Amino acid sequence: MLIDTCTYIGHWPFRKLPFETLQELCDHAEKHLVTHLFCTNVEAIFYKDAFLGNTDLLDQVKAYKGSVKVYPFAVVNPEYVCFEDDIKKYAALGFKGIELTPQYHGYKLGSENSAKAFKLCGELGLWVKVSAGFENIRQRNPVLDKFEEPGAEDIAKLLSASEKTTAVINAYFPTALGGSFKTEVDKRNNVFVDVMRTDSFVGKNFEAAINYLGYDRLVFASMCPFKYIEAQFVKLFVSKTADEDGVEKILYGNMKKALGI
Amino acid sequence: MNNIRKYYEKEMKLFSDNYVVNWHEHVWDDGKGHMNEAGCEALYEGACATYMDKVLISCPVVAGDASAATEERCRQVNNVIAEAVKRHPDKYMGMCFVCGGLKDKAVEEVKRCIDMGFVGVKLYHQYVINDPMMYQLVEACIRFDVPILVHAGKLTYQPESQPRISSGQHFADIGRRYPEANFIMAHITGGGDWHWQLKAIADVKNVVTDLSGSVCDNPVVEETVRVLGADRVLFGTDGTLFSCIGKILGSNISVEDKKTILAGKAYDRFIRKAGK
Secondary structure: OOEEEEEEEOOOOOOOOOOOOHHHHHHHHHHOOOOEEEEEEOHHHHOOOOHHHHHHHHHHHHHOOOOOEEEEEEEEOOOOOOHHHHHHHHHHHOOOEEEEOHHHHOOOOOOHHHHHHHHHHHHHOOEEEEEOOOOOHHHOOOOOOOOOOOOHHHHHHHHOOOOOOOEEEEOOOHHHHHHHHHHHHHOOOOEEEEOOOOOOOOOOHHHHHHHHHOHHHEEOOOOEOOEOOHHHHHHHHHOOOOOHHHHHHHHHHHHHHHHOO | OHHHHHHHHHHOHHHHOOOOEEEEEEOOEOOOOOEOHHHHHHHHHHHHHOOOOEEEEEOOOOOOOHHHOOHHHHHHHHHHHHHHHHHOOOOEEEEEEOOHHHOHHHHHHHHHHHHOOOOEEEEOOOOOOOOHHHHHHHHHHHHHOOOEEEOEOOOOOOHHHOOOOEOHHHHHHHHHHOOOOOEEEOOOOOOOOHHHHHHHHOOOOOEEEEOOOOOOEOOHHHHHHHHHOHHHEEOOOOOOHHHHHHHHHHOOOOHHHHHHHHHOHHHHHHHHHHHO
């Protein structure tokens, strides 16, 4: 079993990705032994109304007949009209959760509406995903792509809106999430952070992530198709800091437990 | 989990079973010529764990202001590298940092380092590489027959932070001016617009690049090989081992091309020359 908490489909407006459909994503995942993946349609981020971008993903999930289990996530802009109604629809349609992308929608995760969306998701059994970004901040299009990473304090504020909501934080350096975040995480067992950007030996932030949050909070994420998944395997199997049980928890153990599978 | 571990181990045979030269790494000092021993050992440990045969290290003065890269400071950092190489001569090889603005003194320092067995020259962003101030140094490197590794990037985020960083156009210009010189446009995945960098140097055959840097954009390796050819691509890590190994393993290029990159075939003669 291998559970990838961060994958995408769709056209990315700023550069060509190696593949864009769910079928291609799952074929790639299967080749790399991924058995379960969380997926969001990046096109939905750039639609004024994300709804149809999200249902495009759902259509592809329904059409997919392969062996990889796909958990669809819907992009939600909590500053957009009727966002709460949409979240209820996503729950009814079978989405696993929502993804918040404040860097492209012009709001803060610490905003009142973000808190409303987060809380509502908890009530409906939906998970919430937040990502630092899809590309390294140094790669962004300087004219059209003005994103900044959502601030750690804002993530902590979002989490404080509801202890009932399960959250996955992608593409951060875990140790950079700061004290307020750690305080929120320590209150509960349903917040997870991936180790995607961490390294060992020269930069010891993989070890630091383990020491800071503990194995029970860390999960696997590839950011496919934006990034090469192999970097994650090298990390988990070369680093002597991660013991066998810890690697297992990161690869799938923590998510398996949280998903109840 | 065992199936995933087996998959990884099979993939890593590309490194364990082939000759691997890492053209871009660093051992740092404390700013006063005292080596960061922990960093030196950590890099060595990482290189051993990931089957690297040779690791080319430098200790550049990272301040963009040329006045910080004095003659004395250049000697200091190069002595740190010589010390690191002495600790681990089985893997480490030196790259000599100088600032082109030092003119005759820079050339003297390069000569001193070559005499100690260093492989080539490492430049930072005190000057763009095609600044006339660099001509004397470039001409010396041609005479010494050593490659020039240059900090590079087309910055799209906070470009004001490194106003004299060399982009692909600067390399294309200096490469055409000195076709006998051997330039390495550093870290195509070090941050910035890598499409820009590749386009700019595509036709300038004496400019190659290395794959170091933390950016792990899929398909940057495929695009680099498509535009430049595998024989103009060197393997490197520059502080991020997993990302750099992962992008080679995951790239959709031929195994032969991967081996060509890992061995740095086109630049192998510089390694062998320095090793004598």
